[in-house]
Amino acid sequence: MKHWLVTGGSRGIGRATASALATAGNTVDVVSRSEQALKTLQDRFPEHIRTCAADLAHPQAPASVLATFDSPPYDGMVHAAGALLNQPFSALSDADWDFLWQANVMSAVRLLRSMQGRFKPGAHIVLLSSMGGYQGSSKFPGLTAYSTTKGALSILGECLAVEWEPMGIRVNTLCLGAVATDMLAEAFPGYQAPVSAETMGAWVARFAQDGGAVLSGKSLPISITDPS
Secondary structure (H helix, E strand, C coil): CCEEEEECCCCHHHHHHHHHHHHCCCEEEEEECCHHHHHHHHHHCCCCEEEEECCCCCCCHHHHHHHHCCCCCEEEEEECCCCCCCCCHHHCCHHHHHHHHHHHHHHHHHHHHHHHHHEEEEEEEEEEEEHHHCCCCCCCCCCHHHHHHHHHHHHHHHHHHHHHHHHCCEEEEEEECCEECHHHHHHCCCCCCCEEHHHHHHHHHHHHHHHHHCCCCCEEEECCCCCC
16 A cells, blocks of 8 residues: 555545545545644544644644654655635735635645655645636635635646656646535535535545546646536
8 A cells, every 4th residue: 555645634625535545545644733633533543544733834834744754755645734714805914815825825835845855756746726726717706815825726736747747756736616624614604515525535535546647737627517
């Protein structure tokens, strides 16, 4: 079996992805802010999951991750860490923009920069973006900052696939439609998403394991509705 790093693994899609990878027999190192939620996940998969409590929005977080997981090179990574803010454009402060930029973009930038030497040739890195960040998709009021930062994450993945291609590393971005997660419920109370976190996490895990064999540098819309 293979060795994976999953971020944002304490809840939602990240947790479901880590669980699916562990169920398949992989070794999974999981990073998230919630130490208690990580403990319950590790207790469920004691032979397959190791954890590190860290807030990847902070510049010091990658050093904590590297110190915790002194391990052989990874076969891949799923970056699910991020944040969602529902706020009209006119009400967004500089602090709001900075919060989402750090959570949705720099969290990936800093960690990947630190992890570069820890990926095997043939490794597959999957960044989880949003349909809001997919060019030409329907856009929604209140999600300007969120969608903008998720769009930047998609471009990061496309660029990194080119830079890391000589090392044999594949990078793809999945632009996900609405999924029933706590984060979505907090931003849009009462909204019923058409896909469960468990269903999406299982799909992401399968893509992470198999998609790198045929794809790299792609930003893919993953939604049951028309993106335009």
